[in-house]
Amino acid sequence: MTSTVTSRSLRWARRRQSFARSWAAYRSQRAGMVGLVLLGAVVVLALAAPVLVDQSQLSVTQATGGRMAPPSAEFPLGTDETGRSILALTLWGSRLSLLIGLTATVVAILIGTTVGVTSGHVGGWYGWIALRISDWFMVLPSLVVAIALLAVLGRSMGTTVAVIALVSWPGTTRLVRAQTLTVQARPYLERARALGAGHWHQMTRHVLPNVLPLVLASATLLVPSAILMESSLAWLGLGDPGVVSWGSILNRASSSGAVSAHAWWYLLPPGLAILVVVLAFMMCGRALEAVFNPRLRGER
Amino acid sequence: MTESTPSEGDPAEGPEDATTANGPATRPSDLATPADGASTEAPSARRPAGRRGRVSSGFGRYVAKHVGGAAVSLLLVLFSSFFIFRLIAGDPIDQLTRERPVSPEERAAMRAELGLDEPMWRQFWDYITGTLTMDLGDSFQYRRPIFDLIVERLPATLLLSGTGMVLAVLLGFWIGARTGWRQGSRFDRGHVATGLVLYSAPTFWLGMIVILVFARYLGLFPVNGMRSPSTPPDFWSQAVDIGHHLVLPVLTYTAVVYAGYLMIMRSSILDELGGDYLTTARAKGLRDDEVRRRHAVPNALLPTVTLVFLALGSVVNGSIITETVFSWPGLGRLFVQSIFYPDRPVLQALFVLFSSSTILAVLCAEILYWFIDPRMRRSG
Numbered sequence A: 001m002t003s004t005v006t007s008r009s010l011r012w013a014r015r016r017q018s019f020a021r022s023w024a025a026y027r028s029q030r031a032g033m034v035g036l037v038l039l040g041a042v043v044v045l046a047l048a049a050p051v052l053v054d055q056s057q058l059s060v061t062q063a064t065g066g067r068m069a070p071p072s073a074e075f076p077l078g079t080d081e082t083g084r085s086i087l088a089l090t091l092w093g094s095r096l097s098l099l100i101g102l103t104a105t106v107v108a109i110l111i112g113t114t115v116g117v118t119s120g121h122v123g124g125w126y127g128w129i130a131l132r133i134s135d136w137f138m139v140l141p142s143l144v145v146a147i148a149l150l151a152v153l154g155r156s157m158g159t160t161v162a163v164i165a166l167v168s169w170p171g172t173t174r175l176v177r178a179q180t181l182t183v184q185a186r187p188y189l190e191r192a193r194a195l196g197a198g199h200w201h202q203m204t205r206h207v208l209p210n211v212l213p214l215v216l217a218s219a220t221l222l223v224p225s226a227i228l229m230e231s232s233l234a235w236l237g238l239g240d241p242g243v244v245s246w247g248s249i250l251n252r253a254s255s256s257g258a259v260s261a262h263a264w265w266y267l268l269p270p271g272l273a274i275l276v277v278v279l280a281f282m283m284c285g286r287a288l289e290a291v292f293n294p295r296l297r298g299e300r
Numbered sequence B: 001m002t003e004s005t006p007s008e009g010d011p012a013e014g015p016e017d018a019t020t021a022n023g024p025a026t027r028p029s030d031l032a033t034p035a036d037g038a039s040t041e042a043p044s045a046r047r048p049a050g051r052r053g054r055v056s057s058g059f060g061r062y063v064a065k066h067v068g069g070a071a072v073s074l075l076l077v078l079f080s081s082f083f084i085f086r087l088i089a090g091d092p093i094d095q096l097t098r099e100r101p102v103s104p105e106e107r108a109a110m111r112a113e114l115g116l117d118e119p120m121w122r123q124f125w126d127y128i129t130g131t132l133t134m135d136l137g138d139s140f141q142y143r144r145p146i147f148d149l150i151v152e153r154l155p156a157t158l159l160l161s162g163t164g165m166v167l168a169v170l171l172g173f174w175i176g177a178r179t180g181w182r183q184g185s186r187f188d189r190g191h192v193a194t195g196l197v198l199y200s201a202p203t204f205w206l207g208m209i210v211i212l213v214f215a216r217y218l219g220l221f222p223v224n225g226m227r228s229p230s231t232p233p234d235f236w237s238q239a240v241d242i243g244h245h246l247v248l249p250v251l252t253y254t255a256v257v258y259a260g261y262l263m264i265m266r267s268s269i270l271d272e273l274g275g276d277y278l279t280t281a282r283a284k285g286l287r288d289d290e291v292r293r294r295h296a297v298p299n300a301l302l303p304t305v306t307l308v309f310l311a312l313g314s315v316v317n318g319s320i321i322t323e324t325v326f327s328w329p330g331l332g333r334l335f336v337q338s339i340f341y342p343d344r345p346v347l348q349a350l351f352v353l354f355s356s357s358t359i360l361a362v363l364c365a366e367i368l369y370w371f372i373d374p375r376m377r378r379s380g
Helices: A002-027 A030-052 A086-122 A124-139 A142-153 A157-184 A187-194 A199-235 A246-255 A264-292 B014-021 B028-032 B042-046 B055-088 B092-096 B104-114 B120-132 B146-181 B186-200 B203-217 B235-272 B276-283 B288-310 B312-325 B331-340 B344-372 B374-379
Strands: none
Touching: A002 A030, A002 A264, A030 A086, A030 A264, A086 A124, A086 A157, A086 A199, A086 A246, A086 A264, A124 A157, A124 B055, A124 B344, A142 A157, A142 A199, A142 B055, A142 B312, A142 B331, A142 B344, A157 A199, A187 A199, A199 A246, A199 A264, A199 B203, A246 A264, A246 B203, A264 B186, A264 B203, B055 B120, B055 B344, B092 B104, B146 B186, B146 B235, B146 B288, B146 B312, B146 B331, B146 B344, B186 B235, B203 B235, B203 B312, B235 B288, B235 B312, B276 B288, B288 B312, B288 B344, B312 B331, B312 B344, B331 B344
């Protein structure tokens, strides 16, 4: 009994230590810290949106502003073609854009890590086929696949998440598989096998902990592409028609002729919001990658 | 045994893998030995199937392997497109007749016209043979053969994405080589930051802003389309007109994409920085610029050249969005227009076309890699 407690506390001490080390390495990168602060601000705004702006402001029928009115005291960022405040729309849009981007990434990472670890660990026919399939998905143009699937599956939040996850898992699979193969060759796995460890134990206790840091870095870099993909799909008119996201705001803007009406206040806020969030995630992801990816470590 | 073969479809990091995973046993002398009799057991141990060390037979096997892989991928595309558009999608008649009521007889007639009353295996067979013989059926919205539609719109797409891609590659490589060379300098940081910001901008939004500024406010360029109706029909006026229309889409496309090439070239240069041959070149008394241009860049180009081919998937993505923003009469816009009609035969044909062109581009990259990287030839 005491021995398990000691080994567990040892393990946790080691994890705390390595976390502290990684954090120190991360903190030394200015771009990563800037990205983190930006992200924190956006997440706080997205969470606080219901407090800051009442949901009734999103209703088309209760809109009080003029048709595509320029910024004024009452509407700091102007109004859309039905008289709703662009500021309110952009704030509420952040919730959906972030939610879809994060959910799709989590799903993609789960699939990617599972397939990557199992195909690298088990190998054989299964590994070969898994590798082929992920290669195949990787080569296909992601937007084409996403559009085709959404066109036949129908537009909803669920299908959007599923489709984005489906086109973004193979990158993670590749990365995880390569790392699994490296870990696989290390002596401590041989020791574990010699002591009679099963596949499950080897994968969850030895392979996975070594793969997770890389997965974290790649997940952080997947979120921006998922958000960009969601906004592109929503802008094309393939988003859930019942919700407001940054892409769907811009879809309404272009279909209601905001460009020819010179309504810059309609275009700038949602687009800049996408840009800032994507940039922040990329800065964080690149910093994390530099911390965890041994190939890049010498680069700094 | 499941060690990934470095040459096989590895879009993300193929070149890097290829340089590291080939094993240490390759020496230039292996290439020179004409037949297996003279060589030691080292080459045969490395390549159990191949008895001869000759380059030609290795190339044949290499090409056969990759062509086979690409053929399987293409077949998978055909299968999946049938699966998506015929099996998941349900009955197209429902969607086509959403607006008006139809009698059961009319429905049956429409189904017969579209070949939907045949058994599924029969439809599948017709679809496969039709696609392979370029008989893609008729478009619902244009009532014309899809093949003609594609041929008509292909030049516009090639013009836009070709120009954009060439510009993005040149700009990205040119800046990337310089930023990597002076890593950490203000020049480096400035360009990486600019590239990342533009890379983070959604293509469609940047396009709208570009139209707003350059076409609406400044009035320098046309708002959309590819040619104005008022232009005289002679060649030069048309060419100038199309060029004038091309500027903004290409600007948008290049701005978003070039950062990717910049980062590729930059990291490739960084890999070369410590090389002894660069010290030698400097010791010979070459100027810094010459060391970069004549020694570092050619070596750094090696792994990046194939990445240009491998990026064709993102070229397709970018051209779909750019064409839609600028109402450019190409394939990408046709694809988007077909979503909402819904013109399922066109969606299906373009899905197959876009997917297979990226698969073929990857195949080209793999074959090209054989010629530009001598290490591939030695270790098969």
